Amino acid sequence: MQQHVPAGAGNDDELALALDRAHVFHSWSAQAHLAPFVVAGGEGSTLWDGAGHRWLDFSSQLVNVNIGYQHPRVVAAIKEQADLLTTIQPATANITRGRAALAIVEHAPEGFHKVFFTNAGADANENAIRMARLHTGRDKVISGYRSYHGNTGAAVVATGDWRRIPNEYARAHVHVFTPYLYRTEFWATTPEQECERALHHLERVVASEGPESVAAILLETIPGTAGVLVPPPGYLAGVREIATRYGIVLILDEVMAGFGRAGSWFAFEQHGVVPDLITFAKGVNSGYVPAGGVLISDPIAATFDDRVFPGGLTYSGHPLAMAAIVATIEAMEDEKVVENAAAVGRDVLAPGLARIAETNPLVGEVRGTGVFWAVELVTDRQTREPVAGATVAAVKRAAMDRGLIPFTADNRIHVVPPCVITHDEAEHGLAILGAALDEVAGR
Numbered sequence: 001m002q003q004h005v006p007a008g009a010g011n012d013d014e015l016a017l018a019l020d021r022a023h024v025f026h027s028w029s030a031q032a033h034l035a036p037f038v039v040a041g042g043e044g045s046t047l048w049d050g051a052g053h054r055w056l057d058f059s060s061q062l063v064n065v066n067i068g069y070q071h072p073r074v075v076a077a078i079k080e081q082a083d084l085l086t087t088i089q090p091a092t093a094n095i096t097r098g099r100a101a102l103a104i105v106e107h108a109p110e111g112f113h114k115v116f117f118t119n120a121g122a123d124a125n126e127n128a129i130r131m132a133r134l135h136t137g138r139d140k141v142i143s144g145y146r147s148y149h150g151n152t153g154a155a156v157v158a159t160g161d162w163r164r165i166p167n168e169y170a171r172a173h174v175h176v177f178t179p180y181l182y183r184t185e186f187w188a189t190t191p192e193q194e195c196e197r198a199l200h201h202l203e204r205v206v207a208s209e210g211p212e213s214v215a216a217i218l219l220e221t222i223p224g225t226a227g228v229l230v231p232p233p234g235y236l237a238g239v240r241e242i243a244t245r246y247g248i249v250l251i252l253d254e255v256m257a258g259f260g261r262a263g264s265w266f267a268f269e270q271h272g273v274v275p276d277l278i279t280f281a282k283g284v285n286s287g288y289v290p291a292g293g294v295l296i297s298d299p300i301a302a303t304f305d306d307r308v309f310p311g312g313l314t315y316s317g318h319p320l321a322m323a324a325i326v327a328t329i330e331a332m333e334d335e336k337v338v339e340n341a342a343a344v345g346r347d348v349l350a351p352g353l354a355r356i357a358e359t360n361p362l363v364g365e366v367r368g369t370g371v372f373w374a375v376e377l378v379t380d381r382q383t384r385e386p387v388a389g390a391t392v393a394a395v396k397r398a399a400m401d402r403g404l405i406p407f408t409a410d411n412r413i414h415v416v417p418p419c420v421i422t423h424d425e426a427e428h429g430l431a432i433l434g435a436a437l438d439e440v441a442g443r
Contacts (some may be wrong), residue, residue, distance in 0.1 A: 013050040013319045045069075055403050059407035060417060066283035067419065076203045099322070111274070112275075116284065120150070121282060124280065135249060153170050192234075259332070260370070262369050354366060368415070378411070402435060
């Protein structure tokens with residue numbers, strides 16, 4: 001059937017919007033109530049439309065464009081690979097895939113030598129769950145209520161937020177409350193209390209479910225969409241100890257927190273723990289070509305030396321994605337991108353957000369590390385009542401009108417720019433965010 005350009009579509013921006021509204025079905029949305037904005041291009045930490053409007057990006061799209069837009073080394077690597085070989089099935093040996101695996105392994109802890117490549121973070125978590133169940137011979141997976149692990153069968157049920165509820169088709173998933181001192185479930189008043197009580201809660205759930213039935217504990221190292229909930233000192237070490245004591249596989253989801261986002265190659269490095277499986281995606285090549293994967297510890301990899309691993313994907317280790325991974329990691333190493341993320345977080349975002357929190361009555365708490373921060377908005381600092389969605393939407397509009405793209409979730413503004421953002425750009429973005437918050441607060 002012949003397709004027609006929607007009526008009224010003039011310039012490229014208008015045409016893009018008209019085609020989107022006519023034919024694109026969007027995720028996590030009621031389709032009749034969408035108002036997407038058009039993006040025509042980008043560079044570094046900046047995006048623009050065809051009319052010349054420019055925005056500093058404090059969202060990194062979906063917290064994944066760690067190396068920024070159109071990094072020339074990554075673009076060149078994709079083009080070079082496209083000229084050489086565009087695609088090849090995963091059962092083959094391919095030098096670009098091997099180089100990508102090596103580049104990732106070189107940033108992994110000791111005892112990790114194998115990578116299973118996937119297309120994104122959801123299927124990375126899906127396959128990590130599969131590996132843990134097969135390795136242990138157990139079934140149950142414990143994860144957090146405040147979490148997001150992806151939108152495939154087991155990953156979305158491992159997820160704790162509202163998206164799990166209409167999608168509960170997978171089996172043997174159990175949830176626990178993880179640390180969140182600002183809205184503690186444990187009547188804690190200090191990070192130490194929150195840590196101790198959250199660990200007690202986790203161990204009681206393990207004991208109540210039957211340790212011999214629990215295959216894995218799956219946690220985001222830093223829960224991202226749930227609020228950038230940096231765990232208190234000792235929590236992840238305590239989880240590691242519980243998992244080891246009961247023979248449970250510890251899976252740390254680094255899909256959002258990894259590859260520079262938290263100011264280190266992997267966020268768990270800052271907590272002195274080593275998991276059994278590490279899932280990744282997003283920042284590994286900033287989504288230039290979709291890619292994710294599972295870093296597999298040697299004992300779990302050995303489980304499948306003489307036993308078939310019953311999983312696979314047509315595009316696992318896709319050459320274009322692998323070329324993007326190699327170029328991304330090499331550029332991040334050479335250009336000190338991870339160090340830049342740590343410095344911007346320490347020198348600009350942490351003190352700048354603290355100043356905003358001191359002066360704006362809407363801000364209940366700021367928290368984060370590296371270029372991974374959340375600003376929690378409340379109607380009253382004493383009661384900590386979350387603001388309504390309309391208030392968050394108003395802050396987002398005010399920021400975008402001033403040239404800043406924020407990332408919003410529930411009652412929060414997440415400050416998650418690309419890891420390549422400069423100190424000056426970060427200062428500029430904070431000034432815009434502060435002005436937007438002041439406008440909505442009526443100051």
